[in-house]
Amino acid sequence: EAQVTQNPxxxxxxxxxxxxxxxxxxxxHEYMSWYRQDPGLGLRQIYYSMNVEVTDKGDxxxxxxxxxxxKRNFPLIxxxxxxxxxSLYFCASSSSGTTYEQYFGPGxxxxxx
Amino acid sequence: AQKITQTQPGMFVQEKEAVTLDCTxxxxxxxxxxxxxxxxxxxxxxxxxxxxxxxxxxxxEGRYSLNFQxxxxxxxxxxxxxxxxxxxxxxxxxxxxxxxxxxxxxxxGTELSVKP
Numbered sequence: 001e002a003q004v005t006q007n008p009x010x011x012x013x014x015x016x017x018x019x020x021x022x023x024x025x026x027x028x029h030e031y032m033s034w035y036r037q038d039p040g041l042g043l044r045q046i047y048y049s050m051n052v053e054v055t056d057k058g059d060x061x062x063x064x065x066x067x068x069x070x071k072r073n074f075p076l077i078x079x080x081x082x083x084x085x086x087s088l089y090f091c092a093s094s095s096s097g098t099t100y101e102q103y104f105g106p107g108x109x110x111x112x113x
Numbered sequence: 114a115q116k117i118t119q120t121q122p123g124m125f126v127q128e129k130e131a132v133t134l135d136c137t138x139x140x141x142x143x144x145x146x147x148x149x150x151x152x153x154x155x156x157x158x159x160x161x162x163x164x165x166x167x168x169x170x171x172x173x174e175g176r177y178s179l180n181f182q183x184x185x186x187x188x189x190x191x192x193x194x195x196x197x198x199x200x201x202x203x204x205x206x207x208x209x210x211x212x213x214x215x216x217x218x219x220x221x222g223t224e225l226s227v228k229p
Contacts, residue, residue: 058214104160
């Protein structure tokens with residue numbers, strides 16, 4: 001089954017404790033992206049990657065890191081989480097190009113206390 | 114820059130009836146794609162349907178169809194024979210040009226409630 005998987009689905013953590021949210025897709029997509037969704041602010045892109053070893057900042061990259069060492073994986077790293085990073089996070093992937101839909105993972109609900 | 118506008122914050126529809134969710138967009142690009150996503154209360158983001166700017170026919174996908182009016186820059190989602198499971202948030206979106214990053218630009222969303 002074609003899918004994007006994310007882990008963990010739910011996470012409660014404390015300020016400053018490094019964490020990684022994993023993302024993997026099995027559709028051989030070149031493009032992968034991270035979004036966060038917050039009430040009243042909608043979905044905002046954090047980082048994206050157009051291929052292996054090619055990553056770039058989205059609209060809200062502060063406090064996050066990413067890497068793309070393999071085509072299928074695109075982990076999101078929070079080196080020192082803060083309460084303002086409490087959010088619903090989505091990983092998405094697609095084929096290259098403007099007219100291709102992005103497929104989303106199931107989301108990760110992160111709470112930072 | 115691209116912009117998506119959804120002017121209906123919330124809508125109600127009776128089960129088994131059809132409903133139209135409005136979406137207007139703004140772009141200066143000639144080639145673009147429009148997307149609709151569904152987000153149920155469980156939170157996942159589900160792709161529903163896609164319309165390309167050069168597609169001559171309106172897209173359809175099961176009970177979903179897209180009423181695409183290019184001159185009016187509108188891409189309304191029509192859900193036929195509504196079901197209780199259709200109750201969710203619906204987002205219209207388009208992608209930024211790929212050479213500018215390719216992110217999805219979403220509208221504010223419409224919350225659809227299906228009444229039994």
